[in-house]
Amino acid sequence: MYYVIIDCGTTNSRAYIVDGKGTVYGTAKKTVGVKDTSVTGSKNTLRSGLKEIVEKAVKTSGIELGEIEAVLSSGMITSEIGLCELPHMDAPGGEDELAASMAEVKDTGIIEGIPVYFVRGIRNPVPDDGKDPTAIVGRLDFMRGEETQMMGLMEKPGFQLPAMAVVLSSHTKFIPIDQEGMILGSLSTMSGQLFESVTQGTFLHKSVIQGDSSEAWPEDYFDEKIVRDAIYWNKKVGLARTLMFPRFLDVLLDTKWYERLLFLDALVAAEDMLSVNQLDMLSDKKITDYYLIGQKERCRLYEFIIHETMPEIHITTVSDSEEIDGYSIKGMLRIAKKAGIVK
Numbered sequence: 427m428y429y430v431i432i433d434c435g436t437t438n439s440r441a442y443i444v445d446g447k448g449t450v451y452g453t454a455k456k457t458v459g460v461k462d463t464s465v466t467g468s469k470n471t472l473r474s475g476l477k478e479i480v481e482k483a484v485k486t487s488g489i490e491l492g493e494i495e496a497v498l499s500s501g502m503i504t505s506e507i508g509l510c511e512l513p514h515m516d517a518p519g520g521e522d523e524l525a526a527s528m529a530e531v532k533d534t535g536i537i538e539g540i541p542v543y544f545v546r547g548i549r550n551p552v553p554d555d556g557k558d559p560t561a562i563v564g565r566l567d568f569m570r571g572e573e574t575q576m577m578g579l580m581e582k583p584g585f586q587l588p589a590m591a592v593v594l595s596s597h598t599k600f601i602p603i604d605q606e607g608m609i610l611g612s613l614s615t616m617s618g619q620l621f622e623s624v625t626q627g628t629f630l631h632k633s634v635i636q637g638d639s640s641e642a643w644p645e646d647y648f649d650e651k652i653v654r655d656a657i658y659w660n661k662k663v664g665l666a667r668t669l670m671f672p673r674f675l676d677v678l679l680d681t682k683w684y685e686r687l688l689f690l691d692a693l694v695a696a697e698d699m700l701s702v703n704q705l706d707m708l709s710d711k712k713i714t715d716y717y718l719i720g721q722k723e724r725c726r727l728y729e730f731i732i733h734e735t736m737p738e739i740h741i742t743t744v745s746d747s748e749e750i751d752g753y754s755i756k757g758m759l760r761i762a763k764k765a766g767i768v769k
Contacts (some may be wrong), residue, residue: 427445427446427493427495427768427769428443428444428445428451428487428489428493428494428495429444429446429494429495429496429497429498429759429768430442430443430480430494430496430497430498430537430540431444431497431498431499431754431755431758432479432480432497432498432499432501432503432536433499433501433571433751434459434460434476434499434500434501434502434503434508435459435460435501435596436459436460436461436502436596437457437458437459437461437596438455438456438457438458438459439456439458439459439475439476439479439501440453440454440455440479440751441453441454441455441476441479441480441482441483442483442751442755443484443487443489443494444755444759446763446768446769448752448755448756448759450755451487451488452482452483452485452487452488452489453483453486454478454479454480454482454483454486455479456475456478456479458472458475458476459472459502460502460503460505460507460508462475463507463508464507469507469509472508472509473509473534473535473536476503476509476536477535477536477537480497480537491537491540494537495540496541496542496543496762496767496768497534497536497537497540497541497542497543498543498545498758498759498762498767498768499543499544499545500544500547500570500571500574500754500758501570501571501574502570502571503544503570504544504546504547504570505547505570509531509534509535509536510534510544512529512531512544512546514546514547514548514549514568515546515548515549516548516549516550516551517548517549517550517551517608517610517611517612518604518608518609518610518611519548519573519608519609520577520607520608520609521577521760521761521764522764524545524546524548524573524574524577524761524764525761525762525764525765526765527545527546528543528544528545528546528761528762528767529543529544529546530542530543531543531544543762543765543767545574545758545761547568547569547570547573548569548573548609548611548612549566549567549568549611550565550566550568550611550612550708551611552566565707567611567612567613568612568614569599569601569612571754572591572593572599572601572612573609573757574754574757574758574761575593575719575750575753575754575757576591576601576753577756577757577758577760577761578752578753578754578755578756578757578758578760579591579717579719579753579757580603580607581756581760582717582744582753585717586715587603587605587606587607587715588602588603588709588711588713588715589602589603589713589715589716590602590705590713590715590716590717591603591716591717591719592716592717592718592719592720592728593719593720594618594718594719594720594721594725594728595618595720596616596618596619596622597614597615597616597617597618597619598615598617598618598698598701599612599613600612600613600614600702600705602705602708602709602713604709604711610708610709613701613702613704613708615697615698615701617694617695617697617698620694621690621691621694624669624694625687625690629673630669630672630673630690632676633672633673633675633677633683633686634672634686634687634690635687636683637683639682639683641682641683643684644684647684647688648688648726648727648730649685649688652685652688652689652692653692653727653730653731653734654734655689656668656689656690656692656693656696657692657696657734657735659671659693660693660696660697661696665693665694665697668693669690669693671689671693672686672687675689691724691727692727692731695724695728695731696731698728699728699731699732699735702736714740715739715740715742716732716739716740716741716742717741717742717743718741718742718743719743719744719750720744720745720750721745722743722745725743725744725745726743729741729743
């Protein structure tokens, strides 16, 4: 039996044709996501984009459409700007809870005549203590898609529970998982989008790009002192002030563009790590096994900062894109098998 798995994100989406063991027969991806709905006010771009990648994935697989048993999807597709809004389930949640909450959705417009099932996201429980929204908002968070990825990550050989997954993408998400494999919630930041906005949409752009410089980014470049200095200044005066510093380094001091870019990246990452101060809100136990998931250079930066600030932490990095994609596939099949959808 064959299945379509769709991973729908904010800006990018992927479709895979797989069997029940997770063997991939066809794949397709496209720069389309729920951001398109937010920008255009219509779901048509998202719907047509997902339909396109599903058709391409089926075509490249060599498998007939009639052999597809079901479409399985997770991610932002179930958000209010996705194709079908489904409420989050409350943390903690694991394999059993995610399987029980899977929903069949009709009339998605993605593919005709084949059942479509969505995995719900997970949210931190909303306090019901009568406090004003702004007094409790810092305790809130949610995920859509990462819960499925976590189910696949836990199948990684040598994976240790309890664990902290740190997903580095357009958002950074800190996701604690307890000894029983239950996702306890999440802590999210906009660091990826913040970094992009600052480098592309402010006067820092000129200070952190190669421009007319003849010097390219040195191979395997990393300067520990620059990162340590960024950690120091961020801790001392905060991000709003330190975001000016790459400009000062450019105009007032003798520095190279890639040194300034690393300094800026380290500032944002150091700010990210302040989120760890909230972990006691989700777990009363110390977690010492961290799994960094993301692009190689970014994982290297976060690994260094974690070791600088929390030397007792053991870190495993996962940067291979195929391995990362595989977690979403394995996690989806694990949940769907538990739900009785995949045989």
